[in-house]
Amino acid sequence: MAIKERKEREKQDMRNLIIESATQLFLKHGYDKTSIRNMADDIEYSPATIYLYFKDKDEIFYVIHENGFALLDTELRKNDAIKNPFERLGAIGRTYMKFAFDNPDYYDLMFIMRAPLSQIKSEAEWKAGECAFGYVTQTIGECLEQKLIKPADVLLISISVWSFVHGLVSLYLRGRMCIVPMPDDVIEAMLDSAVTNYLIGLKA
Amino acid sequence: MAIKERKEREKQDMRNLIIESATQLFLKHGYDKTSIRNMADDIEYSPATIYLYFKDKDEIFYVIHENGFALLDTELRKNDAIKNPFERLGAIGRTYMKFAFDNPDYYDLMFIMRAPLSQIKSEAEWKAGECAFGYVTQTIGECLEQKLIKPADVLLISISVWSFVHGLVSLYLRGRMCIVPMPDDVIEAMLDSAVTNYLIGLKA
DNA sequence: TGAATATAATAAACACTGTTTAGTATATGC
DNA sequence: GCATATACTAAACAGTGTTTATTATATTCA
Structure with a gap:
C-alpha cells in the first residue's frame, strides 16, 4: 500500500x-x-x-513566521565564528537589526503581529522564538562566565538586550521615530550607535 | 446669523x-x-x-490615539513634583509601563498600530508623540546638566530609554514574553527590575 | 470487472468589512 | 411661498475569512 x-x-x-x-x-x-x-x-x-x-489563515502565517525564524537563526548563528562572546553579542545585535531592516514584513510577523501566535496552544510553546532567544541567552551566559559584563541574572539581561533592540527596531518600523525629524539613513545610524552605547554600558 | x-x-x-x-x-x-x-x-x-x-476610519482612530496621548501626558506630568530629575526619570518610566498595562488598547493605538499614523501628512507632524517625548528629553536634559547620568547626546539617550521600555512593554503585550514561561505577575516584576537595572547603568 | 465507498475539489452562500453613490426629506435664505 | 442648501440614508461596490452542500474522481473490495 x-x-x-x-x-x-x-x-x-x-x-x-x-x-x-x-x-x-x-x-x-x-x-x-x-x-x-x-x-x-x-x-x-x-x-x-x-x-x-x-485550518485557517493564521495557520498559514504561522508557518511563514516559522520560516522567518529559520532565516533569522541562520543569520544569527553565522556569528558563531566570533570567539569572544561579548564581541559576538554585539555582532548578533547588528545582525538582528539588519535582518529587521532587510525583511520588515518577516520581522512584523515574527515579533509584532498577533495573528501567527494565535496558533500556539498556550503555556510557552513558541518553539521558533525559543531557538533564537536561546542563542542570545547562551552568548550572554558565556559573557557572564568570562566576567566580560556586569553580573546579573542571565534571563534579565537577555530580555533587556532583546527588548532594547526590538524597541528601537519596532518604533522605527512603525513610523514612531518621526519624533526626531531626520532622514532615514541618519536615524538608522543613530539606532546603531544606541546599541553600541548600550552594550558598552553592560561591560564589566 | x-x-x-x-x-x-x-x-x-x-x-x-x-x-x-x-x-x-x-x-x-x-x-x-x-x-x-x-x-x-x-x-x-x-x-x-x-x-x-x-474622512475615513483611520481619522476616527487618530483622534482616539490623540486622546490616549492626552491621558498619558497627564499621568507622566504628575511626576513633575519629583525635583531630582534622575528620580523623576525613573518614576516616568514606571508611570509609562503602568499606563501600558492599564490601557493596552490605547498603548497599541499609540505606539504599535500603523492605522492612526496614516493620518499624519508626513515629515514629522506627530504632535501627540512629540509632547510626551519632549517631557522625557527635558528630564534627561536636566539629568545631564546636573551630571547625574553619563554624558552622551540627549536625543540618543532619550530614544534609548524610550525604546528600552517600549521594547519590554510591546513584547509583553504581543505575547512574545512567553519564551520565559512564568506567570504574568512574575514577568511584570521582571520587566520592572529590567527598567530599574537599566537606569542604574545610566548613572554617572 | 463492477458496484460501493472514500477522497478531492468547488460553487455558492454566510456574515462580515470600509467606502461611495444616488436619491430623499428637512431646514434655510431670499 | 419657492428655490436652494444641508443632513441623512438605502443600496450598492468591492472586498474579507470561512462553511456547506454538491459533484467529480480515485480507491477499495466483492
Whole structure:
C-alpha cells in the first residue's frame, strides 16, 4: 500500500505550494493583500481548497513566521565564528537589526503581529522564538562566565538586550521615530550607535 | 446669523458623539470589533452619516490615539513634583509601563498600530508623540546638566530609554514574553527590575 | 470487472468589512 | 411661498475569512 504514502506526499506538496504562494504574495504585497482568495487565484484552485490543507489563515502565517525564524537563526548563528562572546553579542545585535531592516514584513510577523501566535496552544510553546532567544541567552551566559559584563541574572539581561533592540527596531518600523525629524539613513545610524552605547554600558 | 455658529456647534457635537461611541466600543471590544457599522448602530445613524464627519476610519482612530496621548501626558506630568530629575526619570518610566498595562488598547493605538499614523501628512507632524517625548528629553536634559547620568547626546539617550521600555512593554503585550514561561505577575516584576537595572547603568 | 465507498475539489452562500453613490426629506435664505 | 442648501440614508461596490452542500474522481473490495 504505497498509495497512502503517495497521498501523504501529495498533501505535503499542496501545503508547500500554498505556503510558497502565500509567502511570495506576502513579501511582494504585504499582509493585507495576501488574502485566501489571492492565494487561491495564484495557485489556480478554489478558496475552499485551501481549507482542506490549513485550518485557517493564521495557520498559514504561522508557518511563514516559522520560516522567518529559520532565516533569522541562520543569520544569527553565522556569528558563531566570533570567539569572544561579548564581541559576538554585539555582532548578533547588528545582525538582528539588519535582518529587521532587510525583511520588515518577516520581522512584523515574527515579533509584532498577533495573528501567527494565535496558533500556539498556550503555556510557552513558541518553539521558533525559543531557538533564537536561546542563542542570545547562551552568548550572554558565556559573557557572564568570562566576567566580560556586569553580573546579573542571565534571563534579565537577555530580555533587556532583546527588548532594547526590538524597541528601537519596532518604533522605527512603525513610523514612531518621526519624533526626531531626520532622514532615514541618519536615524538608522543613530539606532546603531544606541546599541553600541548600550552594550558598552553592560561591560564589566 | 447665529445659525452658522449653531451648525458648527452641532457638527462638533456629532463628531464628539462618534468619537465617544468609537472609544467605548474600542475599549470594550477591541479594534477589530469597532466597525463603522457598529458605531452607526450605536449612535443610531446610518454608516454613511459617519463619513460626513470623518474622512475615513483611520481619522476616527487618530483622534482616539490623540486622546490616549492626552491621558498619558497627564499621568507622566504628575511626576513633575519629583525635583531630582534622575528620580523623576525613573518614576516616568514606571508611570509609562503602568499606563501600558492599564490601557493596552490605547498603548497599541499609540505606539504599535500603523492605522492612526496614516493620518499624519508626513515629515514629522506627530504632535501627540512629540509632547510626551519632549517631557522625557527635558528630564534627561536636566539629568545631564546636573551630571547625574553619563554624558552622551540627549536625543540618543532619550530614544534609548524610550525604546528600552517600549521594547519590554510591546513584547509583553504581543505575547512574545512567553519564551520565559512564568506567570504574568512574575514577568511584570521582571520587566520592572529590567527598567530599574537599566537606569542604574545610566548613572554617572 | 463492477458496484460501493472514500477522497478531492468547488460553487455558492454566510456574515462580515470600509467606502461611495444616488436619491430623499428637512431646514434655510431670499 | 419657492428655490436652494444641508443632513441623512438605502443600496450598492468591492472586498474579507470561512462553511456547506454538491459533484467529480480515485480507491477499495466483492
